[in-house]
């Protein structure tokens with residue numbers, strides 16, 4: 001199908017600063033939409049982030065985003081492209097991994113509250129987010145599109161006029177939909193999780209969803225009667241790993257990401273998770 005991934009590792013690392021300051025987050029209370037104020041880091045966690053001598057890293061993700069991350073119905077485990085990347089890097093650096101499922105909109109607050117050491121959730125490194133977190137290099141790039149029911153006959157953004165378009169709360173798709181809505185004139189509805197959007201589309205409460213092509217692909221295959229068209233946009237929905245500002249994990253994670261790219265392991269994972277559904 002569509003995949004035209006490309007790497008922009010060199011480009012982005014030139015822009016992104018590598019934090020070398022503080023240590024990492026603290027052990028949290030488990031999965032949570034975090035509203036609590038930042039906690040003091042506890043002693044046992046990640047004192048020794050760069051040496052990789054044991055310890056557990058807490059990764060927060062929003063497991064509603066197959067093939068990046070979703071809950072496997074049989075095992076109940078969170079699986080996906082991002083999970084394989086995280087497991088590989090953590091084990092290479094000598095850490096155990098504890099994966100927490102948090103609504104996408106709560107991921108950065110969770111990290112800011114010291115409840116996660118990093119976020120791996122198909123998250124795009126936007127300038128706005130960079131004010132609050134540090135990002136790794138981009139490891140995958142995708143594009144946004146509109147998904148709707150085939151019988152609606154929608155084929156261009158102009159057709160959305162007067163309709164209701166769903167997006168994930170806190171995502172770049174939310175911002176893009178709001179910009180488009182100003183131009184074209186439609187309502188934007190926000191939901192915490194992608195499956196809610198799909199259900200509401202199927203139930204006719206939403207006319208369309210603005211989402212990422214790679215994630216849409218799985219739903220296009222599993223649900224009949226859906227159609228899609230591309231949103232003209234210069235911006236790609238690249239994915240990178242997010243860390244608390246100043247985290248000393250950024251550099252070792254980038255090294256490992258680049259090793260994965262050079263060794264071909266990243267390509268293998270891309271074929272495993274993205275080509276599998278085409």
Ligand code: ARG
Nearest residue numbers: 062065121122123124171172
């Ligand atoms: N790439 C988009 C963003 O950063 C959407 C990511 C959504 N990820 C998820 N796990 N639901 O805003």
